[in-house]
Amino acid sequence: MSQIPVIAIFDVGKTNKKLFLFDENYRIILEKTARFTETTDEDGDPCENLESLRLSVFDSLREVFRRKDVVVKAINFSTYGASFVYIDEEGRPLTPLYNYLKEYPETLSEQFYNSYGGKTAFSVETASPVLGSLNSGMQLYRLKYTKPEIYNKVKYALHLPQYMSYLVTGQACTDITSIGCHTNLWNFQQNNYHTWVTKEGVLEKLAPLLISSDVLPATFPGSNYSVGIGLHDSSAALIPYLVNFHEPFVLISTGTWCISLNPFNDTPLTNDELTADCLCYMTFQGKPVKASRLFAGYEHEQQVKRIAAHFNQQPARYRTIEYDQQIIRLLQEKNKQDTHRAPDKKLMQSSVFAQRDLSNFTSDIEAYHQLMLDIANEQYIATKLVLDGASVKRIFVDGGFSKNAIYMNLLAALFPDIEIFAASMAQATAMGAALAIHNTWNSKPLPNDLIELKYYSATHDATI
Structure with missing residues (x-):
């Protein structure tokens, strides 16, 4: 054998x-x-x-x-x-x-x-x-x-x-x-x-x-x-994307923290960006990666529990809620003051939805759409911090929120001039560590099909 x-x-x-x-x-x-x-x-x-x-x-x-x-x-x-x-x-x-x-x-x-x-x-x-x-x-x-x-x-x-x-x-x-x-x-x-x-x-x-x-x-x-x-795990997770895509992109790696990584932005960090929890990582090629952090995964987990308890539902119900454009339009009309906010550095450390009264919503589905609308707006502000200074054509989202249809559709509406993709791949961090030393052990060319992509387009009537 x-x-x-x-x-x-x-x-x-x-x-x-x-x-x-x-x-x-x-x-x-x-x-x-x-x-x-x-x-x-x-x-x-x-x-x-x-x-x-x-x-x-x-x-x-x-x-x-x-x-x-x-x-x-x-x-x-x-x-x-x-x-x-x-x-x-x-x-x-x-x-x-x-x-x-x-x-x-x-x-x-x-x-x-x-x-x-x-x-x-x-x-x-x-x-x-x-x-x-x-x-x-x-x-x-x-x-x-x-x-x-x-x-x-x-x-x-x-x-x-x-x-x-x-x-x-x-x-x-x-x-x-x-x-x-x-x-x-x-x-x-x-x-x-x-x-x-x-x-x-x-x-x-x-x-x-x-x-x-x-x-x-x-x-x-x-x-x-x-x-x-050996490599630091955040830098290793970027490698499959750097190997497969050469046009400027941002990767939003979502989990407990949602980290926006831009390996094509080499502008120095400003005091305001540092105050808003921006920092730099380093690619395996030794280039700075401007990054911003948002505690959105944790916020989502806590607020889903609150919604479920208020409406007497199971938290698992919200894993598969479909995007409802009509609800989003309704919420936009009710909360216009929240949907066109200027970047606010304080927003990075606070939850907008946590301040909302759940009795103002007609259903748990409406409340959940508002939660995702708040998170998407926070994500927009956080990601914008690393977009300036680089002409980015694509945003890739991996991790938990990449499977959330509401999050992905809202993100596409917020960035109408950038292609938004949900990216999925098996074990990006481990694969990145393997790809880093590809030439020393692998006789085959670098693969170009490591990442599965699902495209989300901005619909004309869903402008945020």
């Missing part, structure tokens, strides 16, 4: 840890999911169980290598960002894998920003709002000043994707998609590490910077597969 060439991808989220095997046509040969019980750090805060994660990598690889029907040509990793693993000279972790939601000491934050130009100027330079521990460079700064005895033992601070690669290769490296994602480490204006990284001596704790398409040899004797250096 001939063996199928495959790439193994470890896709590590906060909740689910997955292993995929893709064949050369990017079909999924194996999908395996695991969950680990969180542990706690020395302060009692929840954090990732690093040892369970490490053991699962080796256990999974041993299982794959025992298979007779496949031959592993490469391995790569995509994980959530903003988390460092601090290793010593022997490669052993020195601390827990601190949670990026861990509260950051206010006095230390003030000390840092007062030393390096103030929050506003610094945020513009690093293309990120002030986010505490979510700015992962601040975790290094914290370690230096609160645990100097541990900091002095640190050989390298590795972002989680690169630590996972290190487990298999024994080579420490740094990846631009992790460094370039709201870390406070990268000066986007100078396209280099920020000056504080050198002044504080942090640079010597960062491994050599490689590009995302680089591969390394495995440490196992006799192994003949390549190992990628």
Whole structure:
């Protein structure tokens, strides 16, 4: 029996840890999911169980290598960002894998920003709002000043994707998609590490910077597969779109957060954009990706529960509600003051629908259409923030809202001059990690049919 060439991808989220095997046509040969019980750090805060994660990598690889029907040509990793693993000279972790939601000491934050130009100027330079521990460079700064005895033992601070690669290769490296994602480490204006990284001596704790398409040899004797250096998951999810589409586009990745990503907009972030929760990611090619965030998935979940309770319905009912243009026109007439709003930075942090009185609606269907109308207007404002400065022809929507007919039709009406598509593909993040090192393991050309698209057109009588 001939063996199928495959790439193994470890896709590590906060909740689910997955292993995929893709064949050369990017079909999924194996999908395996695991969950680990969180542990706690020395302060009692929840954090990732690093040892369970490490053991699962080796256990999974041993299982794959025992298979007779496949031959592993490469391995790569995509994980959530903003988390460092601090290793010593022997490669052993020195601390827990601190949670990026861990509260950051206010006095230390003030000390840092007062030393390096103030929050506003610094945020513009690093293309990120002030986010505490979510700015992962601040975790290094914290370690230096609160645990100097541990900091002095640190050989390298590795972002989680690169630590996972290190487990298999024994080579420490740094990846631009992790460094370039709201870390406070990268000066986007100078396209280099920020000056504080050198002044504080942090640079010597960062491994050599490689590009995302680089591969390394495995440490196992006799192994003949390549190992990628790992990618930040948001940047990895963009790769299939960058591979398949070359005309300027925006990707709205929807889930708990709806993130509008524009890899074709290189205009510097303004103070107003930063205040409205805009930031920059980095593509696997090292180019800035202007992005805006909206908490719309969470808002949708909470308000659906409220509607269901008020009208004595099951929340699952709203997963398949059809778009009713007549209801939308009725709501537009009732709420004209809400449907032509100018961009309002405060809107990003508040829910319009949460302030509405449900007794004003004649049915739960009407209320749900109003919820989606409010969310669509909020999405319009958020996405517009990253559209300026780039001539975008298409908007792709993936994730949960791509399956919501009301959301998609409203978005098409809001952007009548841009083609709106619902995009679906299997495991974009994992596939992106595989595509990043395509040329090192795959003998076939890059596929052009990875993404299924459904077009939504703006109807003439549905102008928002």
